[in-house]
Amino acid sequence: MKLRIAIQKSGRLHDDSIKLLKECGIDINNGVNKLKTEASNFPLEVFFLRDDDIPQYVEDGVADIGIVGENVILEKNRPVKIAEKLGFGKCRLSLAVPKTVEYNGVKDMDKLRIATSYPVILQNFLNEHNISAEIHEISGSVEIAPGIGLADAICDLVSSGSTLFMNGLKEVEVILKSEAALISNGNLTPEQDALLQKLLFRIQAVKKAKNNKYVLLNAPNDKLKEIIALLPGMKSPTVLPLAEEGWSSVHSVLNENAFWDIIESLKAAGAQGILVVPIEKMII
Numbered sequence: 001m002k003l004r005i006a007i008q009k010s011g012r013l014h015d016d017s018i019k020l021l022k023e024c025g026i027d028i029n030n031g032v033n034k035l036k037t038e039a040s041n042f043p044l045e046v047f048f049l050r051d052d053d054i055p056q057y058v059e060d061g062v063a064d065i066g067i068v069g070e071n072v073i074l075e076k077n078r079p080v081k082i083a084e085k086l087g088f089g090k091c092r093l094s095l096a097v098p099k100t101v102e103y104n105g106v107k108d109m110d111k112l113r114i115a116t117s118y119p120v121i122l123q124n125f126l127n128e129h130n131i132s133a134e135i136h137e138i139s140g141s142v143e144i145a146p147g148i149g150l151a152d153a154i155c156d157l158v159s160s161g162s163t164l165f166m167n168g169l170k171e172v173e174v175i176l177k178s179e180a181a182l183i184s185n186g187n188l189t190p191e192q193d194a195l196l197q198k199l200l201f202r203i204q205a206v207k208k209a210k211n212n213k214y215v216l217l218n219a220p221n222d223k224l225k226e227i228i229a230l231l232p233g234m235k236s237p238t239v240l241p242l243a244e245e246g247w248s249s250v251h252s253v254l255n256e257n258a259f260w261d262i263i264e265s266l267k268a269a270g271a272q273g274i275l276v277v278p279i280e281k282m283i284i
């Protein structure tokens with residue numbers, strides 16, 4: 001028995017999806033134009049599909065699990081489970097208007113024509129705000145719509161904002177924040193679910209490792225107490241004597257978010273020779 005996973009064939013999520021599987025120690029050979037492949041060292045079959053189709057395939061059980069953006073999951077509105085958010089493909093679904101237009105709030109969208117590839121999410125948002133607007137569904141190049149007279153505003157994905165900028169638009173409302181997620185069929189057999197749990201265990205170890213760094217530093221023994229108090233570690237920091245009398249080597253694990261602040265405090269407290277090393281896998 002194999003678990004079947006659907007990932008994007010090409011596009012924004014393809015490379016990161018393959019990378020994640022590789023980081024989980026799963027070997028797949030994804031030859032050009034191959035639509036299906038198998039892992040050599042994990043009971044996993046991989047289907048390469050258009051991202052829009054993935055929620056439906058997972059609902060129908062053609063694939064057991066899939067990797068797709070939350071924006072697509074919400075738009076397709078299929079009864080699938082989100083098993084894990086994956087931390088890549090981060091973007092937002094936003095409303096934008098020409099930069100010359102004055103904007104004072106969502107009410108300004110009333111009676112406008114809005115172009116989007118996300119009619120379901122947009123309609124829900126408009127309903128929540130009691131706004132009636134005319135939704136023009138188009139499948140791509142949405143940012144061009146106001147410039148060619150097709151719409152007054154757009155609702156599309158934004159990341160750096162450069163596509164909006166190049167088309168003379170400004171972002172005025174964020175409707176949704178999105179990232180890639182692992183979805184699963186709601187009726188997996190116990191065997192399929194066991195494989196999913198095995199995969200999730202690996203994904204979580206990879207995710208945790210990415211958010212943390214291994215830190216090594218030298219500390220004079222009389223400053224040890226103060227330095228150790230700054231370091232969380234997985235349980236508590238490791239302290240080893242250096243060959244030079246009166247000094248110790250301190251090892252710990254730091255979260256990426258708190259990282260720079262703690263490093264500064266460590267230096268101020270007398271730490272020297274601070275080394276920061278990436279962690280490949282982290283199991284707590």
Ligand SMILES: Nc1ncnc2c1ncn2[C@@H]1O[C@H](COP(=O)(O)OP(=O)(O)OP(=O)(O)O)[C@@H](O)[C@H]1O
Pocket residue numbers: 008009010011012013049050051052068069070071072089090091157158159160178179180
């Ligand atoms: N600019 C961006 N930055 C980060 N993530 C993005 C960006 N644009 C899109 N994404 C995320 O990546 C997903 C796939 O985007 P992509 O543009 O490859 O889709 P697509 O053109 O619909 O692909 P497909 O050919 O599979 O239908 C989006 O649904 C979204 O979750």
Ligand SMILES: O=P(O)(O)OC[C@H]1O[C@H](OP(=O)(O)OP(=O)(O)O)[C@H](O)[C@@H]1O
Pocket residue numbers: 012140141143156157158159160161162163164
């Ligand atoms: O804010 P930015 O960083 O400019 O990113 C936003 C753009 O990225 C996506 O398109 P993509 O480049 O994937 O092209 P496509 O949708 O036409 O395939 C999205 O549809 C936006 O047009």
Ligand SMILES: [Mg+2]
Pocket residue numbers: 050051052
């Ligand atoms: Mg698509």
